[in-house]
Amino acid sequence: MNTQEQYWKYSLVTIIVILGVVLFIEFTPFFGGILGAFTIYILVRRHMLYLIEVKRLKRSYVALLILGEATLCFLIPLSLAVWLFVHKLQHLNFDIDSYIQSIEQFSGMIEDKIGYNLLDRNNLSSVASSLPKIGQMLVGSISSFTINIFMLIFVLYFMVIGGRQMEAYIFDLLPFSNRNKHEVLHEINILVKSNAIGIPLLAFAQGIVALIGYFLFKAPDPVLYGFLTCVATIIPIVGTGLVWAPLVLYMGLSGHWGNALGLLAYALLVISNVDNFIRFILQKKLADTHPLITIFGVIIGLSLFGFIGVIFGPLLLSIFLLCVDMFKKEYIDRRNHTADGVLIIEKKEK
Numbered sequence: 001m002n003t004q005e006q007y008w009k010y011s012l013v014t015i016i017v018i019l020g021v022v023l024f025i026e027f028t029p030f031f032g033g034i035l036g037a038f039t040i041y042i043l044v045r046r047h048m049l050y051l052i053e054v055k056r057l058k059r060s061y062v063a064l065l066i067l068g069e070a071t072l073c074f075l076i077p078l079s080l081a082v083w084l085f086v087h088k089l090q091h092l093n094f095d096i097d098s099y100i101q102s103i104e105q106f107s108g109m110i111e112d113k114i115g116y117n118l119l120d121r122n123n124l125s126s127v128a129s130s131l132p133k134i135g136q137m138l139v140g141s142i143s144s145f146t147i148n149i150f151m152l153i154f155v156l157y158f159m160v161i162g163g164r165q166m167e168a169y170i171f172d173l174l175p176f177s178n179r180n181k182h183e184v185l186h187e188i189n190i191l192v193k194s195n196a197i198g199i200p201l202l203a204f205a206q207g208i209v210a211l212i213g214y215f216l217f218k219a220p221d222p223v224l225y226g227f228l229t230c231v232a233t234i235i236p237i238v239g240t241g242l243v244w245a246p247l248v249l250y251m252g253l254s255g256h257w258g259n260a261l262g263l264l265a266y267a268l269l270v271i272s273n274v275d276n277f278i279r280f281i282l283q284k285k286l287a288d289t290h291p292l293i294t295i296f297g298v299i300i301g302l303s304l305f306g307f308i309g310v311i312f313g314p315l316l317l318s319i320f321l322l323c324v325d326m327f328k329k330e331y332i333d334r335r336n337h338t339a340d341g342v343l344i345i346e347k348k349e350k
Contacts, residue, residue, distance in 0.1 A: 033151025063160040
């Protein structure tokens, strides 16, 4: 390669990198929809190829059929759950006097124990100033969710239209040997399916189990707290404790100590262990992902991609570790093996 060709090559690489960074930044608000389309494509890929290659249907018809299936099976249930949650919050009947009395009692207990007044004017001002921010965050999240739903449908349509041609193009661009390309794509396929199926199943199971406990121990508004418990399963480490722990505390401060202690025991023995039981079953059926990869992956994914990050955070971390392992096998281990071989030959010659 002469100097001019090198100049063309590295100039083109520079342009690609600069434009790629700019596009990456501009497309950040739409990552949820793009990654969601990628997830659904992997889930429906086998069905899509069957319709196109076996049934010989037109790609445009298959794309519309896949979009209909995705809307009925994924998007409508998810949108309905969000709408029901918002509707429930709007019509929630707050007993203001009861809440104020409970807060005052709780504040008095804290002040007696550690001498800190939760109802101090500065604390109340801080809480009041944060309420508009919380409202703006909720409104922004709902708007972002709606936009990303449309982005998902749009991107998924053209991914189905592209089909194997799109896959072949991406396969050629991957900077690995053919063997490593297949290994990376297999890892992506397994992890996406595992998380896309396992996380909703785990959330639903824990939500149902928690809902039963809330009804048994007469928690206030059990359906709402059951839904919140379902959502809280995606949060690493603390998980469902973010919902049932404050609920137990509130029930106790409201004077219902019997039900509060019963719910606490139920949460520790049943709700928390459903997580481990479901994960044990899924690891045998799907990907056997290390718990640390799941925990740190979800933390990273939520900050990078939002809700869809619960799927792609662990995937991102797994692919990173897979690339490190490939580098070790391809260059470090091979180099050490070659060096050992040369050393043995030199010893024999001596």
